[in-house]
Structure formats: C-alpha cells, structure tokens
Amino acid sequence: MTEIFIQPQENLRPDYHPNLTVVLLGTGSPRAFYGRAKPGVAVLAGHKAFLVDCGGAAVDQLVKAGIMPQRISDVLFTHHHYDHNGGFFDVFITSWRTHIAAERVFEGRSVPMHVYGPETTKAIIGRMRESFEFDVKLRISYNLSDEAGSRIEYTECNEGVVYDKDGIRITAFEVDHRPVYPAVAYKFEYNGKTAVISGDTIPVASMVKQAAGADLLVHEAYNKSWLDAQIAQNPQYEKALSNPAKYHTTTLEAAHIAQRAGVKHLVLTHHIPAPEANPAAEQAYVEGMSDIYAGPITVGRDLMAFELK
Ligand SMILES: [Zn+2]
Ligand SMILES: [Zn+2]
Numbered sequence: 001m002t003e004i005f006i007q008p009q010e011n012l013r014p015d016y017h018p019n020l021t022v023v024l025l026g027t028g029s030p031r032a033f034y035g036r037a038k039p040g041v042a043v044l045a046g047h048k049a050f051l052v053d054c055g056g057a058a059v060d061q062l063v064k065a066g067i068m069p070q071r072i073s074d075v076l077f078t079h080h081h082y083d084h085n086g087g088f089f090d091v092f093i094t095s096w097r098t099h100i101a102a103e104r105v106f107e108g109r110s111v112p113m114h115v116y117g118p119e120t121t122k123a124i125i126g127r128m129r130e131s132f133e134f135d136v137k138l139r140i141s142y143n144l145s146d147e148a149g150s151r152i153e154y155t156e157c158n159e160g161v162v163y164d165k166d167g168i169r170i171t172a173f174e175v176d177h178r179p180v181y182p183a184v185a186y187k188f189e190y191n192g193k194t195a196v197i198s199g200d201t202i203p204v205a206s207m208v209k210q211a212a213g214a215d216l217l218v219h220e221a222y223n224k225s226w227l228d229a230q231i232a233q234n235p236q237y238e239k240a241l242s243n244p245a246k247y248h249t250t251t252l253e254a255a256h257i258a259q260r261a262g263v264k265h266l267v268l269t270h271h272i273p274a275p276e277a278n279p280a281a282e283q284a285y286v287e288g289m290s291d292i293y294a295g296p297i298t299v300g301r302d303l304m305a306f307e308l309k
Contacts, residue, residue: 012102013066017044019309020190022197022216024269025051025061027300029244030083033274037061037302038083041197041218041269045168045190051075051091052186052197058087059094065303069095070106074163076170077117078199079183080124088128093135096149112151116162116172118182122154158182167191173210175201177247185210193308196263200270203253211261215308218300220270221254223285230273244272251285255292266293269300277301 021044026037038055042065049071051058062069072095077085098108115125129152139145155162163170169189177183177200185198187210195216198207211217222244231241249257251268258266268286275281282299289297298304 011066012068012104013044015071016047018046018191019307020045020188020193020195020215021305021307022188022195022218022267023065023067023305024218024267024300024302025058025065026055027269027271027302027304028055028083028274029270029272030081031272031274035277035302036271036274038086039270040084040087042067043188043195043197045188046166048074048166048168050163050170050188053078053084053199054087054091055083056086059090061302062091063101065305068099068101068106070097070099070108071095072113073109073111074114074116076162076172076186077115077121077125078175078185078197079118079177079180080120081180081200084200085125085128088125089132092129092132092152093139096139096145097143108145109149110146111148112153113149114153114155116155116157116170118158118172118174118184119156120182121156125152125154158184162186171210173206174204175199175206176204177201180247187211187214195306195308198249200248202247203249203257207257208260211257211263214261214263216265216267216306217258217261217263218267218269219254219257220249221251221268222248222270222272223275224250224252225287226273226285248272252288252292255289255297258295258297259293263295265296265298265306267298267300267304267306271299275299 023042025040028036037057041052171187194214196211198219275285
C-alpha cells in the first residue's frame with residue numbers, strides 16, 4: 001500500500017526510515033511556475049537520504065520537507081540540464097555547515113559528497129566545484145569546517161548498480177533525452193519495495209523493463225494537447241514553446257509505460273504546461289490516461305511524499 005502525505009513544514013522527519021519513501025521536492029520544469037520548484041526528489045531508506053537531481057530551490061525544498069540538508073551526502077544526477085543541477089552549489093555548501101532546527105543540532109557533513117551521474121558528470125560538476133573554491137577555502141581556514149566535507153567523490157555510470165549497501169540498492173539505466181547524452185533513470189530497491197525515477201526522457205523500452213512490477217514509478221510528462229493549445233495561442237513563440245515535444249514523454253505515453261510495466265502507482269512530475277495544484281486542473285491534465293492505465297495516477301505536487309509499505 002502507498003501512503004501519500006504532505007509533511008507539515010515545522011516537523012522534521014525521523015533519521016531512520018523503515019520503509020522506502022520518495023519525496024517530491026520540485027515538480028516543475030525549466031519554465032518558471034508559481035508553487036512548482038525545479039526538479040528534485042529525495043529518497044529515504046534506512047538511515048540514508050539520497051537526493052536525485054537538485055534544481056534551484058533544492059535546499060529550501062529539503063527544509064520544507066523536513067529533511068535537513070546536513071543529511072545529504074549522496075547526490076544522483078539524471079542529466080545535466082540546468083533545471084536538474086542548478087542547486088548543487090547550495091546543497092554542497094549548506095550540507096557542510098552545522099545548523100540548528102527544532103532545537104536539534106545538525107552537524108555539518110564531515111564526509112566527502114558522493115556524486116553519481118552519467119558520463120559527463122565529473123567534468124561538469126567538477127567545474128562547478130572549482131568555482132566554489134574561494135568560499136570553500138574560507139570555510140576551512142576561517143569557519144574551521146571539516147576539510148573532508150569539501151571534497152567530492154564521483155561514480156560515473158550509465159548502466160548498472162551504483163549503490164549497494166545496508167539493504168539499499170540503486171541501479172542506473174540509460175534513457176533517451178537527446179541531444180542530452182547520456183541521461184539516466186534510477187531504480188531504488190529497499191525493504192522489498194521498488195521505486196523508479198525517470199529523469200527526463202522520451203518513452204524508452206528500458207523504462208518498461210526496469211520498472212516492471214515497481215511499487216512506484218515517478219515519470220516525467222507533458223500534456224500534448226495543452227502544449228499544442230499554448231503554441232496555437234502564441235504562434236510567434238512556436239520555436240521555444242514546442243521544445244518539450246522533442247525530448248519528453250506525453251501524459252498518454254507515460255500511461256502506456258505504466259500499463260506495460262505493470263507498476264502499482266504512477267506519479268507524474270516535470271509538468272509542462274504545469275497545471276494548478278488543485279483537483280480540477282489535475283483531473284484535466286491527466287485526461288485520457290486512465291483509459292490506458294488502470295492503476296492509481298497522482299499528479300505530483302511539491303513536497304508530496306510516498307511511503308511504500
Ligand atoms: Zn528537466
Ligand atoms: Zn532535461
């Protein structure tokens with residue numbers, strides 16, 4: 001059974017998670033949209049808190065979700081569009097600082113940040129890290145932050161198991177978001193449950209294969225008829241507005257994937273054009289999907305959490 005709840009902002013989540021839990025930090029896209037942060041997902045399992053992508057507001061969204069950033073020492077990138085990596089500077093430095101929240105002290109990260117991603121990750125994030133050097137040096141010499149926390153360890157992998165420890169297994173697999181190549185999705189397995197996070201992609205056979213029987217599939221999607229209507233209303237912006245159709249998945253295609261994979265619950269994210277976060281708008285956004293996929297469909301909202309038990 002999947003339990004959906006929205007974390008009250010003042011409450012911190014526990015440090016230990018007996019059930020695999022997926023928290024949507026941002027359900028937006030490169031487009032600016034009120035109430036929808038850029039993409040990011042926190043995955044909680046056992047004592048670990050993993051961050052899949054970190055869009056611009058990742059730290060703020062983590063705090064709102066009750067997950068102090070000091071808990072993050074593993075960031076997994078699906079690909080390197082800015083809406084998925086633009087918040088890394090903030091996550092990297094904030095997680096390395098000591099904070100107090102709800103009268104508890106959260107000690108700064110004293111281990112290197114472990115960064116996972118497809119090939120290109122070390123070069124791109126490595127250049128970002130170089131740009132932090134001025135601040136990093138001051139934090140070590142003046143603020144006396146632990147030097148180990150200033151380092152990054154990398155695992156570049158397009159296909160295969162990238163993490164396998166304490167009953168938590170994370171598998172990367174290639175998707176198709178060309179011209180962004182490579183791009184990957186992640187499968188998380190813990191305590192008998194499976195969750196797959198698609199990243200950005202057109203429909204791919206690997207998704208159906210890897211998500212087969214999954215308890216939760218968080219898949220990106222855009223609504224084609226809404227997008228077509230927007231383009232028709234703004235023909236002078238046709239070139240810019242039609243981009244999503246080139247390398248993303250439609251809502252109906254996402255339903256087909258969920259149906260073929262036989263997933264137990266489909267959650268949409270990376271909405272284009274984003275619906276208002278209310279039932280009427282969301283109902284219109286998913287129109288036609290339940291004719292294809294009979295299981296539960298949730299239009300993801302920022303800070304929604306799914307505990308798989
Ligand atoms: Zn994106
Ligand atoms: Zn992208």
